[in-house]
Amino acid sequence: MISLAGRDIMHAWGKFVFTGLGLGLLIGVTLSMAGIYRGMVDDARALLDNSGADLWVVQKDTLGPYAEPSSIYDDVWRSIRGIQGVIRTANVTYLTMQVRQGERDVRAMITGITAGDPGTPGWPPYLIAGRHITRSHYEAVVDIATGFRIGDRFQIRRNHYTVVGLTRRMVSSSGDPIIFIPLKDARDAQFLKDNDAILQQHRRTTETLAFKPAGVLDAVLASQNANSYVNALLVQVEPGYRIEETAETIRRWKRLTVHTRTQMEEILVGKLIATSAKQIGMFLVILSIVSSAIVAFIIYTLTLGKIREIAVLKLIGTRNRTIAGMIMQQAIALGSIGFVVGKISATLLMAPIFPKYVLLEPLDSIRGFIVVIVICVLSSIFAIRAALKVDPAEAIGG
């Protein structure tokens, strides 16, 4: 038996191809939306992977340092370093801000890293060009997504930094590229007041009678200008030790909140990007409904255009299942054309130019194809119903 659907498609291939192109662009947007969500999750995981930590020690009862503000003393590391199983600790500070370079500025996550050597928690795990930070001030390693190159100079608040190294896929959970600078510089950028504010604070403190006794004023002023906080302490646990047990020890004895890698991933994916994920989910649902409606409308219209032929086919003895199969095969063919166009457009056109990281996973594509085919099959039901209602008598005049 010849394929009636195939013949009809070959006969009106232009109609099918152009309809498939239109549908494909819609499917491409849908796949890209899924890719954006995957990209956000991957960004969050990359942030955790790149930190090189097994545990994140943060301010008690907070979800810091990424999802909530967190502030702990910068000497906490000394006591935690002594806990059995802990091999490395490193203070870290994060702040997201606009980084200026001449006339342009880049949104980036500034990461203040502790002096150390490669492999220290918080450090970029690898470089693609240049070297790591070796000086205690005004050097930076940047993600290439910032657009900076080795030797470029940029400004963070009042200070200028020189790019000494480039890295890749170092991004915040919201996809902003990371700029690594020395911890002290980052803390200054985070907490340092401007000159007017410092002057005002100095004047107010000087006028406070309680600080008049000799030496007290100097001590108070010194404490106001000093900053002894960081956002978090990154901890590496020695292989062979149970991470959860080490975390529990820190929680019990240090009265701090400790997040494991799994908990941190839950915080980032489940809380920090949850709203975005819901928005994307809604878009996916809406796009799926729109795609279904379009496929249903197209297949229905194509079927209505063949009512007379369907009546003739029924009159000459064509089985209902042959006619239903023809319509369903056309819907599936349309969906397949649309999916191929959508996959190509998402991969080659949309993902490369999208400002956020779009991660198109093969498994998502397979799922997407199955969903498209299911949608097409369901959408063809209206057209099949219409075709099966056609009275073969319509082929006979009168």
Next chain:
Amino acid sequence: MLQKRYGSGDTAVDALKRIDMQVDPGEVIGLIGPSGSGKSTLLKCLGAVIEPTAGRMTLGGQVIYDNGWKVNDLRALRRDRIGFIFQAPYLIPFLDVTDNVALLPMLAGQSNSEARAKARDLLKALDVDHRARAMPSHLSGGEQQRVAIARGLVNRPPVILADEPTAPLDSERALAVIRILNDMADKFETAIIVVTHDEKIIPTFKRIYHIRDGVTHEEAGEGRGFR
């Protein structure tokens, strides 16, 4: 006596009141009558498309209706034992000429090659084999109607119902179609019922059934046929 009533009670309409007709194998008869006389209803009943209300129909000696259908699969009956030729050719636009004709045997379960061979033979007999690979939209009106005739004949049905097959054609082509129908009836021993208004072809029938107000009246035709 075949009858067909639409509706019931006060709104009932007797479309066919007293239909009594017989067509022999190899015979081409005319079924004529004014608009609304019941021609199309009769054709639909004969074609097993709608169910009569009462009466009896036999096809090749087999009772197919006797106050109720006596065959289980009307679709198969239409496919295998009744040929249809319509006012317009109604060829399937996305199939070429050969496959338009071969479709019926394929639907009946024959292999593609077997069905196409049958189709080619018929197209040759109808002198349209040179357009075997053409799409219907590329054929003239006469060629399309010959292909439609081939489709009606391809399963060698004992009866063909032709619904105003010459309506869209000029006199010359109309007579050519009737000549072909007569030839095919002769060749395949097929009974052909031609519903028509066409004054040009009415004189070609040897036997004519007039239908008026749902009642058939048999009369001899002029028989200026082609035999």
